[in-house]
Amino acid sequence: MCGIVGYVGNKNAQDFLISGLKRLEYRGYDSAGIVTLDSKGEATLLRAKGKISNLEEKLAKNKREDKIGIGHTRWATHGEPSEANAHPHQAGSIYLVHNGIIENYKELKETLKEHEFKSETDTEVLAALINSFYKDGKHSLINAVVQALKLAKGTYGIAVVSCKAPDEIVVARSGSPLVVGIGHDETLIASDASALVGHTKQAIYLNDGEVALVKKDSIEIKTLNAEPVSAKVEEIETNLAAIQKGGYDHFLLKEIMEQPESLKETLRGRVNLEARTVHLGGPGLSEDELRKIKHLVIVGCGTAYHAGLLAGYYIEQFTPEITVETVIASEYRYRNAYIPEDSVALIVSQSGETADTLACLREIKKQGVKTIGIVNAIGSTISREVDGGTYVHVGPEISVASTKAFTSQVIAMVIFGLTIAQAKGVKPSILYPYIKEIAAMPEAIRETLESVHEKVKKIANKYTKYDHAVYLGRDTAYPTAMEGALKLKEISYVDANAYAFGELKHGPLALIDDRFFELALLPEGHLYDKAISNVQEVLARGGKIIAVTNVKKFDMKVEDVIEIPDTLEIFAPILMNLVSQLFAYYMTVAKGYNVDQPRNLAKSVTVE
Numbered sequence: 001m002c003g004i005v006g007y008v009g010n011k012n013a014q015d016f017l018i019s020g021l022k023r024l025e026y027r028g029y030d031s032a033g034i035v036t037l038d039s040k041g042e043a044t045l046l047r048a049k050g051k052i053s054n055l056e057e058k059l060a061k062n063k064r065e066d067k068i069g070i071g072h073t074r075w076a077t078h079g080e081p082s083e084a085n086a087h088p089h090q091a092g093s094i095y096l097v098h099n100g101i102i103e104n105y106k107e108l109k110e111t112l113k114e115h116e117f118k119s120e121t122d123t124e125v126l127a128a129l130i131n132s133f134y135k136d137g138k139h140s141l142i143n144a145v146v147q148a149l150k151l152a153k154g155t156y157g158i159a160v161v162s163c164k165a166p167d168e169i170v171v172a173r174s175g176s177p178l179v180v181g182i183g184h185d186e187t188l189i190a191s192d193a194s195a196l197v198g199h200t201k202q203a204i205y206l207n208d209g210e211v212a213l214v215k216k217d218s219i220e221i222k223t224l225n226a227e228p229v230s231a232k233v234e235e236i237e238t239n240l241a242a243i244q245k246g247g248y249d250h251f252l253l254k255e256i257m258e259q260p261e262s263l264k265e266t267l268r269g270r271v272n273l274e275a276r277t278v279h280l281g282g283p284g285l286s287e288d289e290l291r292k293i294k295h296l297v298i299v300g301c302g303t304a305y306h307a308g309l310l311a312g313y314y315i316e317q318f319t320p321e322i323t324v325e326t327v328i329a330s331e332y333r334y335r336n337a338y339i340p341e342d343s344v345a346l347i348v349s350q351s352g353e354t355a356d357t358l359a360c361l362r363e364i365k366k367q368g369v370k371t372i373g374i375v376n377a378i379g380s381t382i383s384r385e386v387d388g389g390t391y392v393h394v395g396p397e398i399s400v401a402s403t404k405a406f407t408s409q410v411i412a413m414v415i416f417g418l419t420i421a422q423a424k425g426v427k428p429s430i431l432y433p434y435i436k437e438i439a440a441m442p443e444a445i446r447e448t449l450e451s452v453h454e455k456v457k458k459i460a461n462k463y464t465k466y467d468h469a470v471y472l473g474r475d476t477a478y479p480t481a482m483e484g485a486l487k488l489k490e491i492s493y494v495d496a497n498a499y500a501f502g503e504l505k506h507g508p509l510a511l512i513d514d515r516f517f518e519l520a521l522l523p524e525g526h527l528y529d530k531a532i533s534n535v536q537e538v539l540a541r542g543g544k545i546i547a548v549t550n551v552k553k554f555d556m557k558v559e560d561v562i563e564i565p566d567t568l569e570i571f572a573p574i575l576m577n578l579v580s581q582l583f584a585y586y587m588t589v590a591k592g593y594n595v596d597q598p599r600n601l602a603k604s605v606t607v608e
């Protein structure tokens with residue numbers, strides 16, 4: 001979603017702002033803008049609808065040597081994508097960029113009659129409100145911001161500059177992330193640490209309710225109630241290679257292909273094959289606490305939700321005394337759900353910033369339930385608010401569609417389940433097959449990607465004329481099918497839905513006709529024969545089936561077969577999901593759509 005950058009130092013601010021905004025492009029946006037100030041406070045405001053390249057065209061005619069500025073990529077919430085609605089917004093000497101939503105902007109606007117509004121945004125209302133406190137010189141810039149924020153309801157990450165204070169940036173956050181990077185004689189601001197990579201490794205992550213006065217050589221942080229905050233300086237772990245395409249045409253393909261390595265990072269230090277045990281330090285639960293767990297609630301959205309569903313199937317397989325309920329965060333936050341005693345909640349999020357997931361976390365904590373994060377983005381809000389956590393460590397996921405995070409989220413949760421099972425004294429002979437396959441998985445993923453790649457590409461090209469798809473699976477292949485369908489719909493815009501094979505007769509079978517193709521996930525196992533009967537039913541109605549299977553010598557007469565190596569049994573669906581990921585990728589390339597930034601979507605959904 002929206003992105004914020006800011007710079008104050010000795011270098012060219014426009015250069016940093018544009019390069020920083022480009023780093024944030026992956027989050028999704030529809031317009032962009034920057035403002036810089038010269039040493040006398042003269043502002044250069046540039047905004048453009050559409051891509052950052054449009055902004056760069058304006059920049060080419062307005063190059064400045066200014067050393068301070070703020071910038072923004074906007075994802076429309078209030079008001080259409082347009083230059084007038086793009087940030088920064090101005091009121092008097094104030095320029096403001098804002099992520100989030102000011103919910104009471106209409107009431108606030110009523111009180112700001114003096115300001116002539118030029119946009120439809122809630123952000124301009126906040127700019128005018130800050131200016132109303134600042135314009136007569138009674139407040140410093142930071143105090144004017146604080147006064148305004150005390151009246152604003154909603155979520156925000158903001159950066160503010162004023163022509164009257166051309167060496168200061170004020171930043172604040174409530175529900176929308178902000179990172180302050182500490183450089184040599186320069187301070188950098190971003191809503192996402194990836195914009196700071198290559199500039200500094202030292203950063204301060206603001207907490208909700210904090211506001212900071214940022215200069216090139218100082219950062220002063222306080223709460224909105226004026227209590228000083230002593231900030232913790234943290235290390236940015238991401239390196240430049242992790243946020244570049246590294247020779248691939250798209251980030252999505254790079255992220256699919258790097259799963260052998262990214263999963264290795266997830267497993268590092270957590271699986272001891274010799275001792276036949278797993279170990280997780282982050283959750284911080286004692287053996288006794290683990291033993292007592294009877295119920296897991298797994299919360300997530302989209303791909304993270306699917307990862308939770310799949311992990312739930314596995315955890316129930318090897319931990320008989322446990323029930324697992326996986327829920328969609330946007331629903332769960334408004335359900336009056338009672339969480340039974342001896343429950344633990346797993347909060348699953350790649351970005352660690354998803355608004356609905358975060359809201360669930362806060363609701364669940366109110367019930368006194370222990371929360372454990374399954375998060376990728378280090379230092380993100382969810383990772384900081386959970387009681388304990390397990391980072392999946394897959395590195396930055398730049399493409400909007402989540403791929404490598406899914407694989408590692410599933411496995412991190414299964415490992416958490418295994419630690420519970422170990423503590424409960426489940427026989428090692430039951431747990432070892434899981435541990436063994438988890439340890440073998442990076443290599444199995446590498447082998448699968450290698451062996452299916454060309455074939456999936458060819459088959460995807462064959463199906464580009466279809467606009468409808470049905471994904472099918474049973475048991476662990478069912479949530480996997482759901483994830484495959486989501487991937488296809490979100491990037492190739494094919495109307496793809498997943499069904500449990502057993503549900504076909506209860507409705508979806510009526511869909512099957514020549515407008516559809518069906519992708520069937522058919523892992524060997526106790527439900528394989530039943531799934532094959534369902535495939536027959538689809539074939540009998542003229543269905544066009546692509547079978548994805550690890551069964552050797554699969555001999556059904558279906559349209560296409562994609563065989564995956566039979567290296568894994570239990571986790572074969574995860575290998576099948578690699579096929580779905582590649583299939584969605586190549587369908588999208590063949591259709592000519594924007595792979596990494598699909599229409600209407602944002603990488604990190606920080607508003608409800």
Ligand code: F6R
Binds near residue numbers: 303
């Ligand atoms: C799909 C996708 C989304 C995210 C969802 C949750 O490819 O990326 O469905 O999985 O928005 O995001 P996080 O994991 O950041 O909470």
